[in-house]
Amino acid sequence: MSSVDISPRDKEVIRVLQDDFPLCEQPFKFLAAQIDMSEEEFIERVKKLSEQKKIRKMGAVLQHRNAGFTANALCAWYVPPERLDEIADKMSKHPAVSHCYDRNTAPNWNYNLYTMIHAKSRAECEQIINALAADCRLDQFQILYTTREWKKTSMRYFVDNQGESRDQ
Amino acid sequence: MTELSTFDRALLNLLQSSIPICSHPFAAMADQLGTDEQTVLNRLRELKSAGCLRRIGTFFDSNRLGYRGVLVALSVEPDAVESVATIINQIPGITHNYEREGNFNLWFTLLSPSSECEQDILDGIAALDGVNDMIRLRSNKKYKVNVQFKL
Incomplete structure (x- = not known):
């Protein structure tokens, strides 16, 4: 994964895109002007980055704690490896599941699938998890309720202080 | 709201x-x-x-930009959680840091431009006062990453 080729111009586009999206008539023109690029070129590069799936999405993330989702849990599951894809696909389809990743296990931690579950109460959260467990025939899992959010930020890519130099 | x-x-x-x-x-x-x-x-x-939107912006695939990610679980002495969390929060590549119930009570995600960089940061965290155990959980496949709520 370390040999990803991104041109210096694309890195500049990424650097300005990672700020809040401007709420104005021509947001790409506004961003392009910051790096002395034409709006047309900027839009072409953004389209290309999207096609290459380097950009996952441009859009909004709602403030879900404010949206009434107060019981949020990371649920760690043990899934038989040969059933991982099948079960992960099933869990991903559940509307209360916002994230679903596989992970390696550790000697003292035998869980290999992780789902973030968002619910309006702990009772509802447990109901969802028990239903998923029954549906997928799983009996080894841990519900890890979020008790405090210490940090939640967006990554800053291609900036100076991460042991990565800017473009040579 | x-x-x-x-x-x-x-x-x-x-x-x-x-x-x-x-x-x-x-x-x-x-x-x-x-x-x-x-x-x-x-x-x-x-x-x-009004605070209904956490963010309007662009979301990147960190792997496709050349970064490696890891989820790290720490077992921290209860009275050291705040000091450890405060130090962790200052590290730029650490984007999410949550306190959770259980023996592993502090969970964070780290994105780094290289494995050397990741190793340095995690060695530093493992050596902090109050940190008893650390597990590193790496993902091969992200099945779902979109936070979307049908309104």
Whole structure:
């Protein structure tokens, strides 16, 4: 994964895109002007980055704690490896599941699938998890309720202080 | 929280999926909603300042940008959680850091431009006072990463 080729111009586009999206008539023109690029070129590069799936999405993330989702849990599951894809696909389809990743296990931690579950109460959260467990025939899992959010930020890519130099 | 109208719900559902990549993206969204560009922009500014939106922005695939990610679980002495969390929060590549119930009570995600960089940061954290155990959980496959709520 370390040999990803991104041109210096694309890195500049990424650097300005990672700020809040401007709420104005021509947001790409506004961003392009910051790096002395034409709006047309900027839009072409953004389209290309999207096609290459380097950009996952441009859009909004709602403030879900404010949206009434107060019981949020990371649920760690043990899934038989040969059933991982099948079960992960099933869990991903559940509307209360916002994230679903596989992970390696550790000697003292035998869980290999992780789902973030968002619910309006702990009772509802447990109901969802028990239903998923029954549906997928799983009996080894841990519900890890979020008790405090210490940090939640967006990554800053291609900036100076991460042991990565800017473009040579 | 601001009471959401039917129009707001339609607008936010649309905005959650994707902003069109064109010269006037909010005009394109307005077309779909049967309204005009200014109405969309004004309402979005209001909803943003009312705190309904965590963020309007661009979300990148960190692996495809050359970064490696890891989820780390720490078992921390209860009275050291605050001091450890405070130090962790200052590290730029650490984007999420949550306290959770259980023996492993502090969970964070780290994105680094290289494995050497990741190793240095994690060695430093493992050596902090109050940190008893650390597990590193790496992902091969992200099945779902979109935080979307149908309104």
